[in-house]
Amino acid sequence: MKLEDLRGRLSLTVREYLELSGAGRDSTYAAVKNGDLPAIKVCGTTRIPTFRLLTETYGIPADIAAQVIGLPQADSEAGPASPTIATVHALTKSTGGTQDDTPPAA
Secondary structure, three states: OOHHHHOOOOEEEHHHHHHHHOOOHHHHHHHHHOOOOOOEEEOOEEEEEHHHHHHHHOOOOHHHHHHHHOOOOOOOOOOOOOOOHHHHHHHHHHOOOOOOOOOOOO
């Protein structure tokens, strides 16, 4: 997996993250457990939120991360159904990291 493969991806599986980062499986799960790597649970599967990975873990500015992923800017004419940077960030933050919480209803 390459950085350009992140386009349109709101989250990655751990396996995809391992391919992208070259990190080890055990160290990745340890980083998720101690909060060093942002993660959420979706139907029992650990997912790495792409926007948070780029901004929080790799320190990429939010506007650049949004361009890499292909998210519309908040002031774009994408329409109400399209996720914006703020929406994606709020949803992934609201899950409390690695907890099994479901995102709040819109």
